[in-house]
Amino acid sequence: MTNIHDQAMNYVYQQVLQRLLGFLSRAERTALQLLIQRLSVAAGGMEQIGDFKVLAIQSGSRDCCYTLALLRAAQLTIASRAPATFQLRVATLRLNGSNPTALENIHRTCNALFVYDDPRVEVLMADNREVLPFDHTVPVSPAGREITRTNLLMLGHRRVWDGPLDVWDDGYLATGEFYGQISRWNHGVDALVSSDTPRRQKQYMEGLKRAAVKAGLEVSEHHEPGYAGLFALLDELGSADYRRFYTEDGQETWRPAEQFETCRRATFIDIHDMLVSNLEERWPLLTEFLGFQSDELAAMLSDNEYVSLAVSTHLRGLQTCFVHGGSYEAGVAEYLQRTLVMMRRKQLPERLCELAEGVFGNPATLADLRTRAAAEVQRSLGLSEAQMVCLLFAPFGDNAATLERFLRQCHPGMLVAMPELHRAMQGQPVADQVMQWMVDVSGLPVSLIGKLYRMGPVPVNESGTVESATDDPDIEVEAGEGKVSPSMTDEGLAGR
Structure with a gap:
């Protein structure tokens, strides 16, 4: 047999x-x-x-x-x-x-x-x-x-x-x-x-x-x-x-x-x-x-293989809206224009450029796209829009160096609670409401937020990109009530 x-x-x-x-x-x-x-x-x-x-x-x-x-x-x-x-x-x-x-x-x-x-x-x-x-x-x-x-x-x-x-x-x-x-x-x-x-x-x-x-x-x-x-x-x-x-x-x-x-x-x-x-x-x-099926537009446009095109575009819109102080629509439009330049430089078919403009260049449909992208982020990544925005500011590392900037821009009502936030990240007891706010806004348990707090700054080179060298960013830094970073320009926020 x-x-x-x-x-x-x-x-x-x-x-x-x-x-x-x-x-x-x-x-x-x-x-x-x-x-x-x-x-x-x-x-x-x-x-x-x-x-x-x-x-x-x-x-x-x-x-x-x-x-x-x-x-x-x-x-x-x-x-x-x-x-x-x-x-x-x-x-x-x-x-x-x-x-x-x-x-x-x-x-x-x-x-x-x-x-x-x-x-x-x-x-x-x-x-x-x-x-x-x-x-x-x-x-x-x-x-x-x-x-x-x-x-x-x-x-x-x-x-x-x-x-x-x-x-x-x-x-x-x-x-x-x-x-x-x-x-x-x-x-x-x-x-x-x-x-x-x-x-x-x-x-x-x-x-x-x-x-x-x-x-x-x-x-x-x-x-x-x-x-x-x-x-x-x-x-x-x-x-x-x-x-x-x-x-x-x-x-x-x-x-x-x-x-x-x-x-x-x-x-x-x-x-x-x-x-x-x-x-x-x-x-x-x-x-x-092979029976292969392709989302042609996503394959050609997405600049990151670990997230979908919709999520990548949504992130640029949020960045412009919350970090730059512009509009969500302006962020998507800028991202689309850079993408079209890249597509034409690669001599991709013009029909794909037209398809991209039709999907992401129509202001009348952007509100719906934003809603669907936010739903996809929640469904696939388990993150709310507030947690995505928190991620953009990265406010907890290096003794919460950018926490004040984040609170002023996104949660001004929590500025009065900054001392308690620092104490929570240092492992000291604080009010349950403060602890819960930290969890809700970040998506992380307070213990891990504290871990980020105690890690030193991410080593970067002169261009502002992360150094891939032997620097150890896990050095414990002296805990304090926090510090605000010097004024920074927005040029680095254009993304990759």
């Missing part, structure tokens, strides 16, 4: 391969052969390929799905020629705000490539530091949702209030920790394979270092460029990237613990040069074979 089953499955795999190859151009088929050669060299020769395990991180993006299709084509092609082929681990990190369309894309891609029932492929997800079989229908666990929200706030508050709008840096730190852990789970993997461009790799590594500095971790600059230096950096950061924020029992450990290897032995295989076709040529494979 086993032989019959194996023969039937091999026939199915051959059918999948033939259909997949039918969507590849001549250039893509040539690139596929180069990919097979690159994997063979990394494995130490084709005779070792059966013991070689490759990790592919899957986010449900267009490029991730296309890359997985190429890896599956390589895996099945080798299997048709040799006694064994490489093993593949497909892994997804579940975070708050995960796009349901992206999760559906992962599921449809895995279905089309017939990987769910292939013993040579693991399809996994991590939720609240637990490795589980991938299931696109399961929402983020309540515990995972809460710790992700708290991490977002803690790291988001570790910023210079008039600096770049990098308030979602927890995404870099969370994915970095995920890369390190999933690569050593269940006997580990030999290599991480990615098609990210060198520019995208540099952007991610800089974001990870910036986030690590905010979290109070020591970061050196002596790493290989791009993802080639990723695992060395992760080794340097250690296994618990948020440890400076919480006590030992403040976060779950990675589970199941007995299935994690102590050492990490993964390397990086860069295949960005294998994506030889242009976007238009890939669409038949993506849509007709």
